[in-house]
Amino acid sequence: MLGIIMAGGRGTRLLPLTENKPKPLVNILGKPVIDYVKDALVNADVSEIIVTTGYQGDSLAELVNQWNNNLAIECSVNQEDSPMGTAGSVKLLQSKLTEAFFVASGDAVISSNLKLLHDAHRNSGAMVTMGLWEVNDPSQFGIVGLSSEHGGSIEGDLHEGFVVKFVEKPTPDAAFSRIINAGLYIVEPEVMELIPDGQKYDFSRQLFPHLLELGLPIYGFKLDGAWFDIGTPSELISAQNYLVKNTNSLPFMLPDGRYTADKGYLIGNATSKSPVIASVICSDSTIGKGSRINNSLIMSKTKIGDNCIIIESVIGEDVIIGDNTELTNCVIGDGVAIPADTILTDQRYSSSTFSHTE
Structure with missing residues (x-):
């Protein structure tokens, strides 16, 4: 069975972390999110x-x-000449698609057993089976209404069933469900x-509503394990904190490291002379x-000076932060140097703004 990972998006909501890399290469616990x-x-x-x-695309290649x-199976890339949308990018591979296949977004942390999704698909007889997840705020996702029967009415308490309604990124008034499309099919x-040839075409906005219009069955199945979209810096922090806290229930090991007294985690040779609270410090950082450091993510090869306060922030790779600096709810891109005695709140800085050459 073939697996397709969609990794063509830029990830503008994560800027400046995606200034020089695609969103699927942003690291979670020291490895690219697409690896999950x-x-x-x-x-x-x-x-x-x-x-x-x-x-x-070259970086992903x-x-x-x-x-x-490292794997016994063949892995390859298919580079789009121009953006084709989620479904359009898969359409380009049609000659290879002779049996049911997986499609997954490359920008989500997932620890689910996808064999269960495959079993649900096989048993349902659907044309598409969609992995589902439940969130508190569905406004940035596509929500689904489920029925126990194909063509039936929405039954609000279901976490598995036939999709009878689909709304992409609903307003609060239109959000009839907190069950969302997890970008895994x-x-x-x-x-x-x-899917039309040579056109930009989207699974959620175009193909799935069209399938429902035609009366073709789409099945939904709630994933087990963990699933996190990493569309925003706060979601990056939430994902890493969940993984560190729930390591015993994960199907993979955390990278070598050590816990701090305050529920933080230092990866590899990362060192800290200060409290690390509910935060991850990646390798080669000091x-x-x-x-x-509180509720933050510090990526690799970053140096944070003395008497600094970092709160709810994501700090990129190879960053230098001078002494007596305070950052709250900030995103600092790779290669940035923040001068000593700087105080920033709700700011984003990239290497095109401040950079260093060390």
Whole structure:
């Protein structure tokens, strides 16, 4: 069974972290988020993985080449010449799609058993089976209404069933459900005939509503384990904190490291002379004395000086933060140097604004 990972998006809501890399290469616990998707597909016994790429596709191609060195299955990329949308990018692979196949977004942390999704698809007889998740705020996702019967009415307490209604990014008044499309599907090859050739086309906004109009069955199945979209910096922090807290229930090991007294985690040779509270410090990073890191993510090769306060912020790779600096709800891109005695709140800085050459 083929697995397709969609990785063509830029991830503008994560800027400046995605200024020089595609969103699927943003790190969670020291490894690219797309690796979590790849691992879930491998554990589901796919026979091949194809990554559809667009923005910064060369970087993803390098990673996929590394996969080929470590996996027993073939992995490759298909670079789009121009953005084709989620369904349009998969349409480009139609000649290879001769049986049901997985499609997954490459920008979500997932620890689910996808064999269960495959079983649900096979038993339902649907043309598409959609992985589902429940969230508190569905306004940035596509919500679904489910019925126990194909063509039935919405039954509000279901977490599995036939999709009878689909609304993309609803307003609060229109949000009839907190069950969302998790960007993970099993698709029958016949569905590809409904996607127009050579056009930008989207699964959620166009293909799935069209399937419902035609009366073709779409099944929904709530995923087990953990699932996190990493569309925003706060979601990055939430994902890493969940994984660190729930390591015993995960199907993979955390990278080598050590816990702090305040529910933080230091990866590899990261060091801190200060409290690390509900935060992750990635390898080769250092925290000076008299500082405090709270509910934040510090990526690799970053140096934070003495007497600094970092709260609810994401700090990119190879960043230098001078002494006596305070950052609250900030996102600092790779390669930035923040001068000493700086105080920033609700700010984003990229290497095109402040950079260093060390």
